[in-house]
Amino acid sequence: MKHLVAQLVNDALATLPKLARAAADLSIESTVERTRDASHGDFATNIAMRLAKPARGNPREVAASIVAALSDSADIDRVEIAGPGFINFHLSPAAFHAELQTILLRGEEYGRQAKKDRPKILLEFVSANPTGPLHVGHGRHASFGATVGNLLEAVGYPVHREYYVNDAGRQMDILGVSVWLRMLERDSIAVAFPEGGYRGDYIRDIAAAINTDGVASVSAESVRSGLPADAPEGDKEDYVDALIDRARALLGEAGFDHVRQQSLESIRDDIEEDLAEFGVTFDTWFSEQNLTKANRIDDALEVLRKRGMLYERDGATWFPSSDFGDEKDRVVIRENGNKTYFASDIAYHFDKLERGFDYLIDILGADHHGYTARVRAGLEAMGYNGDDLEVELVQFVTLYRGGKKMQMSTRSGEFDTLRQLRAEVGNDAARFYYVSRSNDQHLDFDLDVAKSQSNDNPVYYIQYAHARIASVFRQLAEKSLEWDNADGGAQLALLVEPQEKALMTSLSRYPEVIELSANNRAPQHLVHYLRDLANDFHTYYNAHAFIVDDAALRNARLYLISATRIVIANGLGILGVSAPETM
């Protein structure tokens, strides 16, 4: 509907060479916006004020010349110049009726744009370390990422969702050793559990379920002898490392790997199931281990080396990221020969582009903000465009229970899981609440409030509107009446009440809201829109009966609320929230 107005303005400008020149590098569509106040019409453009200076005119005169050049349209009732030079457009009822018909015609597809071939987007999100169950912070990443993916698809982009499984490195050894110690504990071999180990109860569950074939039995003495002290007397990292060495020595590399991989798979499966139950799925689970096995890190480093982008210093290999805007250079291969996490990161992003994706979006925790510049530097040094990587940071979630802030540390085992949260507040409320705030805003999640006031949650308000509409149609059937859809579509001129006009206006905004939310990676716009739309519907519901004796009016009103049902269902679908028929 918006570009209907933009098109008219564009056509008018085409007949005014002087203004057209001044507007050459201006997107007309971007000057057209919905009015906040109905007395200003339906749409307004500030183009006259923006052209006044380059065209050396005064805004109101520029506006007058544009208005004079506008061609007549059945969609426009009235155009006026207001304030400092706004051009206000009052659309005709017919324009809104046509939009309603489009909604009914397109149904689930309403608000979705035609599929584009490019750019192919790789959307990476959650990517929590597979060392424990997801906690409430990950829930925000999951909801935000899934919704952004849905939005991007709705505006036509091909989207590939990926979870990067950080299943390599020392943290996997710590996981393996934590499980091993719990296994020994079951065999009554008590070893002081490391401060630096994973302490959660889930480790015991994994230990209890593990397949012990090929895992050597060991004596208590052989495990305990000669271990250094753990913190606080000793160093907790030294103690964990000693335990890892001991596990390797006693179980053999294959035996330890057996424990480690089973632990990893158990946790990874749990995460996948948890997310699937939350309505969040991925196209690929990309394993860091495979990155190493396929020599992708070496491949990436080789590209850098060939381009002269590596140098040696202090026995380590460095990447001059400061040449690309990073604050300092970064090590990629340590003095001990091990590759750094940064090396695998640039290799991973290199691999994404090599797989044929045009545009990469990473959704990361706020603590990763320093990381963007380095990875971009890596991509540029390899000859790619750093701007093809977009990083969206999600601020932290602070969980409150009983008015107290909860600590969320995986290693300490004191955390609240996404599973617990979902069980307490429900998937719909959780999905909705997580994206109702801007991602760069800290989120306070008070579990007690979410539980006790769940009926006051806006998500129910919106779902209720949907269920109410479904209920109206059930009532219609009970009264042995039928909705004549075609007649309703032909009788839309009967919808003259202010609540009907307001509802039609809100409905027609939907495609614009989807586009805005997608372009800004801002699901909260959709959330607020749906809340407003539901309010328009509830107001209408309270003001007028739909099932009236006058068949023509009844058909028209049912047509309008059918359109409302479609838009609410489509919007909730993008948020990953159900649209119930009854509540």
Next chain:
RNA sequence: GCGCCCGUAGCUCAGCUGGAUAGAGUACUCGGCUACGAACCGAGCGGUCGGGAGUUCGAAUCUCUCCGGGCGCGCCA
């Protein structure tokens, strides 16, 4: 010290590329079911948009500066 994010009503937050009298929810005060679902609707109360300066027709929005809060600055992952 440097960098990123944030500061809007008592509380939790919207405010789209700068636009017209700054908006919701919640709390509080009133009013509305013999009506298709009251998990609802309507009205009221409530704001120096953290402070200051600048840019311009016009600033919550952009720039600078100060104050306050969060996070990050490893040959950790």
